[in-house]
Amino acid sequence: MYVKHRVRRLPDNPERIARGIWAGLFTTFTPFYGLHFLVAATIARVMNGNILAALSATFFGNPLTYVPIGVISLQTGHWLLGSQPVAEVDATLADKFLAAGWDLWYNIYAYATGTPVDWTGLKIFYDEVFYPYMIGGIIPGLIVATVGYMLSVPLIRTYQQRRRRKIKAKFEAIKKRAELEPVNSPHAPSGTTPPSRSPKIGRTD
Template identity: 45%
Template sequence: MIFRRRDKPALAERLRALVWPRGGWGRGIRYVWARMTRLPDPPHRIARGIWAGVFASFTPLFGAHLGLAAVLAWVLRGNVIAALLATLVGNPLTFPLIAVASIQLGHMILGNAVDAPPTADILFVFGQAGAEFWANVRAMVTSEPTQWGRLYSFYHWYFLPYLVGGLAPGLFLATAGYLVSLPMITAFRDLRDRRRRERAELKRARPVPLPGQSQTPPV
């Protein structure tokens, strides 16, 4: 297939790229920022999209962050592409911190005297719950029995605390992202427009050579 790599990367390399992409996270962040500043929308719409993407990353809806960010951006009349790019706030480096902190805070708000589970347990439980959910959905149209008991326990001890505990930091960081990105994008675009005007003025100020006259000045 066109543009496919000839040498398929090994599994270890693909897993490493999830945690530390080629070129580092700094290069990825600069690339995402460049994409956002070049989106064909006013700065306030892009900033609203960033708000939606950051907030969606603090919800326990793993696998649906992109869809939730797009819906929130549409409701807020923000830029959907900016929202999708902003969901990169939730990545393999930040998800463990977000999950543990949100679940612990959620249990505190709900009044449950429970310590935050290890990160490995959270990933395993969410993966197992997703598999059991779709197994029960398939069982509804087949002769297999449905089993919702373990999913109820998952909802009570993991999903609900995560949902409740992620609201406050999600709202705070999403609003901070909006307040920081709006003036930065505005200033970047003003600087870019000013440079374009300066280049256009310099181009107009250059003397137009007469027919047969060399365009390069004599040495």
């Protein structure tokens, strides 16, 4: 709710904000976990969209949505590639990501210490998860991002117009109150009269 409120209040035109939202939503359907901010900002930059809106929209991907997003993307990817999806993908997806990360760090350590490296885990991860996920996330990502764009433009425009009307009404009320208040003299306090001058008394010889 807070993210939605902040996106609406961004100082930019509705189309640029909506393009940023498009970039952020599309990014959540990519397998580049840990790099979503960078990917969303890059896409928003290319599309001339609002980068802050793009970063905010990446929060569409969260612990409650990552599993369904991953399942949909993987199943779509295997269908497009004509491969067989891994059984119980929703239960093993997080484990495969963790295993690939562990293999990556192990091989970096192996290079540094001169021990043999083993890319088997990463190869399995790339073939069974990463590549199908990347290919399969394009279609649902385009659909969700486009729907988000189409809904965001009129909503943001309406919100901005209503906010401008409220600000204008507030300033008009302040101006009206200022006009109704009595104008005090800038040289004397209100409710006081300047002291009278004494007449000069001529000298008598």
